[in-house]
Amino acid sequence: MMIKTTKDHISRSPYQSLAAIFVLSLSLFLLSAFFLIGAGSQAILRHFESRPQVSAYLKDEAKTQDIDLIKARIETNPKVKNIEYISKEQALEIYKEQNKDKPLLLEMVSAKILPSSLEISTYDLASLKSVAETLKKEEMVEDVVYHEDVVSSLSNWMATVRKFGLVVAAFLLVIAVATILIILGMKISQRKEEIEILKLLGASPFYISAPFYLEGMFYGIVAALISWGLSYGAILSSSSFLTQFLTGIPLLPVSPLFMLEVLGGLLFVGVSVGFVGSVLAVSRFNRSIR
Amino acid sequence: MIIFDKVTKKFGNIIALDDVSFTLEKGEFIFLTGTSGAGKTTLIKLLLGEYLPTQGDMEINGEKISKVSKKNLYLWRRKLGVVFQDYKLFWDKTVAENVALPLHIGKMQPKEVAGKVQKILELVGLEERKNLFPAQLSGGELQRVSLARAVVTAPEVLLADEPTGNLDPKTSEEMIKLFKEINEKGTTILMATHNNEIVDSFKTRVIELEKGKVVRDEKEGKYHKKKGKEENDD
Numbered sequence: 001m002m003i004k005t006t007k008d009h010i011s012r013s014p015y016q017s018l019a020a021i022f023v024l025s026l027s028l029f030l031l032s033a034f035f036l037i038g039a040g041s042q043a044i045l046r047h048f049e050s051r052p053q054v055s056a057y058l059k060d061e062a063k064t065q066d067i068d069l070i071k072a073r074i075e076t077n078p079k080v081k082n083i084e085y086i087s088k089e090q091a092l093e094i095y096k097e098q099n100k101d102k103p104l105l106l107e108m109v110s111a112k113i114l115p116s117s118l119e120i121s122t123y124d125l126a127s128l129k130s131v132a133e134t135l136k137k138e139e140m141v142e143d144v145v146y147h148e149d150v151v152s153s154l155s156n157w158m159a160t161v162r163k164f165g166l167v168v169a170a171f172l173l174v175i176a177v178a179t180i181l182i183i184l185g186m187k188i189s190q191r192k193e194e195i196e197i198l199k200l201l202g203a204s205p206f207y208i209s210a211p212f213y214l215e216g217m218f219y220g221i222v223a224a225l226i227s228w229g230l231s232y233g234a235i236l237s238s239s240s241f242l243t244q245f246l247t248g249i250p251l252l253p254v255s256p257l258f259m260l261e262v263l264g265g266l267l268f269v270g271v272s273v274g275f276v277g278s279v280l281a282v283s284r285f286n287r288s289i290r
Numbered sequence: 291m292i293i294f295d296k297v298t299k300k301f302g303n304i305i306a307l308d309d310v311s312f313t314l315e316k317g318e319f320i321f322l323t324g325t326s327g328a329g330k331t332t333l334i335k336l337l338l339g340e341y342l343p344t345q346g347d348m349e350i351n352g353e354k355i356s357k358v359s360k361k362n363l364y365l366w367r368r369k370l371g372v373v374f375q376d377y378k379l380f381w382d383k384t385v386a387e388n389v390a391l392p393l394h395i396g397k398m399q400p401k402e403v404a405g406k407v408q409k410i411l412e413l414v415g416l417e418e419r420k421n422l423f424p425a426q427l428s429g430g431e432l433q434r435v436s437l438a439r440a441v442v443t444a445p446e447v448l449l450a451d452e453p454t455g456n457l458d459p460k461t462s463e464e465m466i467k468l469f470k471e472i473n474e475k476g477t478t479i480l481m482a483t484h485n486n487e488i489v490d491s492f493k494t495r496v497i498e499l500e501k502g503k504v505v506r507d508e509k510e511g512k513y514h515k516k517k518g519k520e521e522n523d524d
Contacts, residue, residue, distance in 0.1 A: 008382065197378045200338060201439075202368035203395045205361065 005211040006218065009187060016183050017219070023179040024223035024273065025230075027172035028266050032231040034165035035262070041158045048154070049125060054132045054146040057115040062140040067118070070138050074120060077134065079127035084119045091116065115142060173273060180216050180277025181284070188212060188285045209282045216278025220270030227270075228263045235259075291316055292337070292447060292478070297346035299332055299502075306332040308502040309346070314480060316446070319473045321489045322482040324499035330482035333499070334451050337480075338372060339363045350447065368396065371440035371477075375452035377432045379424045379439075386411070386420040389438045396443060406442055414438045414468060430461035434468065441472055448472065450481040454488065462488060 010017045058067065071083050086094070091114040099105045120135070122128055128146045135144045188195070198208050235254055292314040299307040307329045314320060322330050335341050336348065339355065347356045350369050358366050371392075379388050386407050393403045411417045414434040424432055433453060440448055450469065454462035466488050473479045483489060489496060498506035 012382070194380060197380070198391075198395070199364070200340075200367060200372055200378070201392045201395055202364050202370075204364045207395055 002207075002210045002214060006214040009191075009211055009215055010218065013187060013190070016186060017215075020180055020183045020219045021222050021226070024176045024219055024270065025226040027176040027273075028223050028227035028270055029230050030172055031169045031269065032227055032262060032266055033234070034161070034169055035265070036231060036235065038158065038162055038165060039258075041154060041161065045154050045158060051121065054120045054122070054128055054135060054144060056118045056120065056135040056138070056141045057143045057145070058117060059140050059142045060115070062116070066140045067116075070118065070135075070140065073138075074118075074131070074134065077131060079122050079124075080120055080131060081123050082121040084121075086117045086119055088112070088114050088116050173269070176273045177277045177280065180219060180274055181280045184212055184216060184278050184281035185284055187215075188281060212282050213275060213278045216274035216276075216281070217271045218274070220272070220274030221267060223274075224263070224266040224270035228259075228266050231262070232259055291351060292480075293349045294333075295347050295349070297336065297343045297348060299329075299336060299341060300344045305502050307336070307343075307499075310499075310502070310504055311346075312497060312504060312507060314447070314478055316478055317473070317476050318495060319470070319479045319492070320481070320495045320497060321492070322480060322497050322499065323484070323489060326484075328499040329502040330499055331451055332502075334372075334449050334480070334482055337447075337449060338370060339366050368443070369446060371443065371445035371448040373433070373436050373440045373448070373450040373453045375455040377424070377436045379432060379435060381424050384421050384423055385416055385427070385435050388424070388435055389420075389442050392439060392443045410438045410442045413441075413471070428461075429456050430458075430464065433457060433461075433465055437465070437468060437472075441477065445477065447478045447480065450479065450483075452482055452484065454483065454485050459487070466491075 056070075067085060071085070074080055074083055088111040092109065092111040095109060095114060096106060118135075120131055122131055132144045132146045135141050195208055239253060294310050294312050297307055297310045298305065310329075310333065322333065324330055332341065336343060337350075339358070342355065347354050349355065350366070353366070355366060380391070383391070389410060390403050390407045393406055398406070407420070408417065411420050414437055416431060416434055416438065419427060419431060424435065427435065433456070437453070440450075448469075453469075454465055457465060462485060469479055469481065470492075493510045495510070496506065496508050497504060
């Protein structure tokens with residue numbers, strides 16, 4: 001009976017219901033976008049953090065003896081976990097693998113123009129700098145590249161996104177609660193006469209209020225599904241672009257299980273926002289209902 | 291049994307009911323008469339718990355309203371059935387849905403609800419109209435729906451506030467016959483009315499209010515006060 005009453009409430013003022021759903025969907029979509037950007041950045045950061053690595057590109061004239069000498073000197077450093085030599089041919093194989101979809105790029109490159117390198121892993125990020133400095137001093141080393149800069153700028157960027165995201169999300173959720181409160185408040189106000197009749201027929205305050213609580217939660221569920229669909233759609237449609245951008249980082253395709261978890265989170269937030277909004281609306285009109 | 295014990299209701303400085311006391315026995319049919327503003331509707335609203343007395347107390351079957359908390363007022367209202375002059379129906383619900391509403395409120399099983407509704411619609415002669423909406427009914431039929439909704443839960447007391455106020459004389463007569471039928475089944479009825487013909491056609495108790503006071507309480511009363519012997523001689 002309560003579900004039927006809720007259905008009647010929604011169908012009798014569909015535009016108000018749509019307005020509530022749209023505002024809530026927009027808030028939840030932006031919330032999920034911030035969450036997904038945050039989670040993606042976190043995964044990228046973890047990827048770099050789990051692979052503290054310095055790449056030392058060697059000069060073309062470097063001979064096997066020179067390389068062995070460098071390896072021997074570096075190996076004495078206790079912060080070094082592993083050293084791997086990548087020859088020009090191996091570098092070409094890696095390049096081919098990374099650019100297998102771009103035949104034009106492959107045609108232009110041969111093993112000759114790619115440098116051989118030493119890939120040195122350390123136990124932690126903090127050791128990268130000292131290892132890199134040591135390598136830079138080697139005569140046969142052309143250039144040294146390491147991830148510390150990427151990690152620190154990514155960390156800073158993430159912290160900003162997180163702070164900004166939290167503020168925006170909190171603000172959006174307050175707007176969403178206020179929207180539900182206003183729309184349900186209007187609906188309660190429109191049904192004042194019906195509420196009076198129900199009271200005279202002996203309806204309990206819960207019997208009168210419950211359809212409004214259910215309505216608020218219904219908006220939350222629909223908005224969660226819409227915002228989740230939009231987020232998933234956005235990820236899928238931008239996957240090919242992001243894959244190029246995030247070459248080597250195992251972030252895409254996003255696992256369906258992870259997206260189900262996101263859906264669960266959005267449903268929880270949506271239902272909570274709808275419920276809080278409806279409770280506030282009902283308590284605002286308490287005198288009419290009790 | 292309903293007891294009004296020295297009930298006074300004030301709205302600011304205005305006294306709507308002034309020290310009203312009377313007792314309604316089980317199964318009685320009482321007309322509440324008086325001019326507009328005499329306090330009839332206030333008395334019914336007090337019984338419904340819409341207002342609380344400024345002074346005095348009321349009780350239904352031993353339960354005093356002063357002892358009922360605001361949040362449990364709905365339980366007090368469930369003891370009563372009520373019929374209004376303006377019907378107070380849900381216009382987007384069918385006849386059957388309107389009548390079933392108090393049963394749903396009382397959490398009756400859906401299977402039982404259908405049977406009860408059918409039975410009560412037969413009593414008021416609306417079984418063939420059960421799937422129509424109030425907008426498709428005449429005034430008399432609307433009031434019968436209102437009556438059916440009021441008695442479907444078999445309340446001990448039925449309150450009626452000017453139930454024939456919007457009806458023509460013939461339809462009013464039919465309505466009153468229905469009230470009589472319901473009263474004969476044991477329901478106590480308190481009916482506020484302006485309709486002197488109806489009151490006079492019944493030989494039943496009449497309570498008359500004037501400026502919020504009970505000025506007459508006669509067992510087999512008429513709408514107008516019986517004139518004194520001297521007055522009749524004039």
